[in-house]
């Protein structure tokens with residue numbers, strides 16, 4: 001496929017083109033790609049109307065992501081409860097899309113809880129895995145019969161007291177979050193001896209709290225660490241059952257990987273990159289793994305088929321009559337949004353490269369928690385007079401604030417033609433923590449608008465506000 005497309009704008013002598021720069025082309029959902037390449041003019045109008053940056057959310061992608069995981073679960077005949085990790089993106093449209101697929105929602109605040117209820121999520125399909133829940137939040141969770149993951153002995157005691165105070169008529173459903181032996185430096189989860197104490201209390205107070213099972217959530221994307229934590233939980237499960245409790249769930253948290261671009265393309269870039277690829281002449285020390293070798297489905301497959309004892313993890317789950325639970329955030333929002341920046345100005349620097357200023361800041365396309373630049377190329381949409389020659393060049397992308405570090409892409413991007421004022425740069429796949437986690441009204445710029453794209457009855461695309 002040629003990566004250069006041409007489009008005649010209706011009543012203008014110029015042609016709008018969409019072009020991928022050369023090196024780090026991201027994967028793009030087919031429907032989004034068709035829109036960007038077939039209707040660049042419409043995108044340009046949307047930016048005129050709603051401003052830059054513009055976040056466009058695509059809810060259909062969530063169903064694709066859920067379906068990919070369900071295929072693996074079915075192959076292993078494993079019973080699973082999926083919860084969408086709502087903190088990954090502020091879009092109510094994505095919460096709605098998750099609820100529409102029939103999965104639950106993992107909420108971490110009163111606001112996320114309300115969004116989930118508004119989307120039609122049944123209270124019993126809510127879970128709350130986050131630590132340090134306030135009393136007000138716990139109260140709402142209890143009221144809606146949500147599944148509550150207890151993170152510490154203190155939280156355990158508080159919920160016990162609260163449930164008695166609220167005079168619950170049915171025991172509150174809880175999971176105990178376990179801190180694996182290899183993650184002792186973490187501040188999350190209960191140690192094995194703390195779990196033992198909780199089990200004794202649960203046994204005595206089964207009128208107020210009901211143990212549904214155990215939970216853990218780990219950083220990184222290695223299935224092996226999940227298998228190790230899973231293995232450590234099995235004796236705790238046996239112990240709980242010996243005490244007459246009936247845990248049925250092992251919850252392995254979130255942290256399923258996304259592939260932003262092809263692994264080989266990404267690895268090849270990392271192997272070949274050098275100081276000259278960056279505007280400041282420095283190769284960053286590390287990056288978030290944008291092009292790993294596993295998709296979320298591959299990760300789940302690796303986890304379920306990992307050997308443990310005589311069989312696989314899937315076999316163990318079935319032998320013990322267990323339900324697997326997961327709270328994927330990022331991976332369920334794979335491909336679920338694009339972030340569109342309009343170019344304000346382009347400057348040629350003394351080194352011959354260009355700096356492109358966009359309306360918007362690095363807070364709308366950054367890897368907040370990983371101290372990493374978002375290492376993919378933006379799609380460039382530009383208008384040119386028919387027959388005009390391209391002016392190729394390398395450029396880096398800066399935000400519109402006065403801070404030196406407000407840089408969206410430090411890497412020098414190889415543009416077929418250097419972006420000009422009014423052009424659009426589109427970052428793909430920004431739904432997973434990139435687009436709105438750090439957004440703010442610095443300089444009193446308004447927060448970016450978020451639109452939801454969905455299909456009308458005749459298959460036409462409709463954009464609506466997503467608040």
Ligand SMILES: *Cc1c(COP(=O)(O)O)cnc(C)c1O
Pocket residue numbers: 085087088129130217253254255256327328329330331
């Ligand atoms: C953030 C979080 C998740 C979701 O993590 P992803 O990496 O987005 O899948 C799941 N569980 C817990 C406890 C979390 O804190």
